[in-house]
Amino acid sequence: MPSPQDVLASFARGLSDGSFLIGTAVSLRRIAVGYGISVVLGLGLGLAIGRFRLLEDTVGSLVFGLQTIPSICWLPFAILWFGLSERAIVFVVVMGALLSIVIATDDGVKNTPPLLVRAGRTMGMRGVGLYARVVLPSALPAIVSGMKLGWSFAWRSLMAGELLFVSAGLGQLLTVGRDLNDMSLVIAVMLLIVAVGLAVERLLFGTAERVIRRRWGFVGVRG
Amino acid sequence: MAAFVEIQRLTKVFAPRNGGAAVAALEGVDLAVAEGEFVCLVGPSGCGKSTLLNVVAGLEPPSAGDVRVNGRRISGAGADRGMVFQEAALFPWLNVIQNIEFPLRRLGVPRAERRARALHFLHMVHLSKFAGAYVHELSGGMRQRVAIARALAMDPKILLMDEPFAALDAQTRDILHEELQQIWQETRKTILFVTHNVREAAYLADRVAIFSAHPGTIKRVLPINYPHPRDKESLLIARAANVILEELKDEVEKAIRRQLGEEWQRPADRVSRSARLDLGRGI
Numbered sequence: 001m002p003s004p005q006d007v008l009a010s011f012a013r014g015l016s017d018g019s020f021l022i023g024t025a026v027s028l029r030r031i032a033v034g035y036g037i038s039v040v041l042g043l044g045l046g047l048a049i050g051r052f053r054l055l056e057d058t059v060g061s062l063v064f065g066l067q068t069i070p071s072i073c074w075l076p077f078a079i080l081w082f083g084l085s086e087r088a089i090v091f092v093v094v095m096g097a098l099l100s101i102v103i104a105t106d107d108g109v110k111n112t113p114p115l116l117v118r119a120g121r122t123m124g125m126r127g128v129g130l131y132a133r134v135v136l137p138s139a140l141p142a143i144v145s146g147m148k149l150g151w152s153f154a155w156r157s158l159m160a161g162e163l164l165f166v167s168a169g170l171g172q173l174l175t176v177g178r179d180l181n182d183m184s185l186v187i188a189v190m191l192l193i194v195a196v197g198l199a200v201e202r203l204l205f206g207t208a209e210r211v212i213r214r215r216w217g218f219v220g221v222r223g
Numbered sequence: 224m225a226a227f228v229e230i231q232r233l234t235k236v237f238a239p240r241n242g243g244a245a246v247a248a249l250e251g252v253d254l255a256v257a258e259g260e261f262v263c264l265v266g267p268s269g270c271g272k273s274t275l276l277n278v279v280a281g282l283e284p285p286s287a288g289d290v291r292v293n294g295r296r297i298s299g300a301g302a303d304r305g306m307v308f309q310e311a312a313l314f315p316w317l318n319v320i321q322n323i324e325f326p327l328r329r330l331g332v333p334r335a336e337r338r339a340r341a342l343h344f345l346h347m348v349h350l351s352k353f354a355g356a357y358v359h360e361l362s363g364g365m366r367q368r369v370a371i372a373r374a375l376a377m378d379p380k381i382l383l384m385d386e387p388f389a390a391l392d393a394q395t396r397d398i399l400h401e402e403l404q405q406i407w408q409e410t411r412k413t414i415l416f417v418t419h420n421v422r423e424a425a426y427l428a429d430r431v432a433i434f435s436a437h438p439g440t441i442k443r444v445l446p447i448n449y450p451h452p453r454d455k456e457s458l459l460i461a462r463a464a465n466v467i468l469e470e471l472k473d474e475v476e477k478a479i480r481r482q483l484g485e486e487w488q489r490p491a492d493r494v495s496r497s498a499r500l501d502l503g504r505g506i
Contacts, residue, residue: 119312122280123326123377124302133325137316216315217359 002184010188019173020189024196026168027158030086031200034093035154039147042098046105046143051131056106063102071096071157075164089161096157097150104146108139141212148205155197170196226255227413228279228381233288235274248274250438251288261407261414263428265421265467267478271439272417276383279415280306293380302330305374309386311366313358313373320345320354323373330377344372347406364395371403375410384416388423397455400426404452421471425464426455433467435474437481443470 002010014020049055049063074095078088112135120134162171170193177185212218235249248271256262264272277283279290281300290297292304313322323341332340345351348368358366367387374382388396404427407414418424424431428447435442447463454460480487 115308115310115312116314118282119306119308121282121300122302122304122306122383123329124300125326125329126299129329134314137314140316215318215357217357 002187006184007187007191010182010184011191014173014185014188014192020192023168023170023173023189024192027162027170028196028200030089030162030169031093031154031158034090034158035097035151037090038094038097038101038150038154041094042101042146042150043105043143045098046102046146047109047131047136049102050106050109050135050139060106063099066095067099067103069095071153072160072164075161079165084165088165089158092161093154093158097154100153101143101146101150104149105139105143108142108146109135111142112138141216141218144205144208144212148201148209151201151204152197155193155200159193227258227260227293228254228256228415229289229291230254230275230279231289231291233275233278233290234286235271235278235283236286247438249278250440252439252441254432254441254444256413256415258413259411261416261427261429263416263418263424263431264434265418265424265431265471266434266439267436267471267475268419269439269478270434270436270474272434273385274439276306276385276415276417279381280304280383282306302326302377303379304381304383305377305379307367307370307374307382307384307387309389311358311363311370313366313369315358317358318354319350319356319358319361319369322358322369323376326373326377340376341372344376345369347375347409348372348402362395363391364399367391367399371406375406375412379412381413381415384414386417386419389418389420396423400455401452403427408451421464421467422455422460424467425460426453431463431467433470433474436478442474445470 011020045059045063049060071092074092075088078091082088082091116134116138117130120130125133158169159171159174162169163174164171170189173189173192174186177183177189231253233249233252234247237246237248239245252271252275254262254275264275266272274283278285279292279297281297281304297304314325317325320338320341323345324337327337327340342351342354345354348371350365350368350372353361353365358369361369370387388399391399400423407427416424416427425447431445431447432441433443433445434440445463445466449457449459449463476489
């Protein structure tokens, strides 16, 4: 095992020679694309499944079935479909995040208090307007936690995918460490993965969660 | 001239669930309400009084019969009929003032006027200080105040209130009765108010429609000819409440017997018995 000083030195070296920055930038770009697609598709699909009975009976049960597949198991499928390309890794990321966002959104929609919907109707709202201004905001806490869960799934999927085959990115740096038999580099990269994952999560969800807690009055056990 | 709210031979049958029998919640109900009138609907639970309110609100379609408001047959829910539920039904993602403004946007009220109108009605229910508060920060009584302000801000022709004060403590309820009476006198809205509290009905209403259950029909409409503002302690109110209570007693007993079967008896009708058999000793 390397000493903490060795790890720190590897970390500093990685930062100064630019390999950590490039790796982080590449991984972040991939996850931005993959997670972005997941959010758009997931919200759309989740809202639609929550709204239409037919979709729920068909696509809904399929989603729950697919959720049991670890996203990295989509890698062979993705490689056969897209070849060894960026698109394959993005696909794996999407499969990691998409389903949990779909399920959480669907849940949020279904758990909308019927009383709020009735109140909206007595204000003359119906159809899409009612859905957009009452059901969607009411589902927001569930949607945000689904997106947060999706984010951590996406990040894990990306690391697994990069580790296995794609060039550049943080996962690839881990492989380099292994190939060079450089344990301190491996640990330094793992620390970097934790740091980047946490930083982005705080950045994306910190404010949203604070706002939701403040408005809904979720204070947790300490309240 | 036709009345402002005209309910004719209204029947509402709920479709059978899981192979059970169809339930007639309302059967051939007639009721005419004048503009600006305050009418309370009282009755035992299950008599269809809330169903009637839901049909007038447009939340439930009638099975048969006719409901007209201001001469127009209602079709679906609309902002011309404001509703206040037993639970305030406020939106937790909006603060107090945004909750009141919420329906106004859809009604095409310009932004500046939305705010002014919301503040006006917030002032009417004495909650100006809480404009920026969120729903979870309010007490039950305050939530109902906001719900009333929100309904009034839409400027509906009718206010439909479904046991709005039933979940509140007695003191808060008393205060809100007085305030509602005052608000009604200021705004001159037509109000349909469902309750099972006879004192509430006697105090607030111009007329009280007393329901009987299974099937739900209006048994009697009792006018309370006593000018507003009223005094809750007044003997006339107490007397009116007693009349309603007498009318209701049979209905309530019928409802309980339906639920519990023939085993149930009114305590007053039972022969007093004591295991010790020494009742009356020392008389």
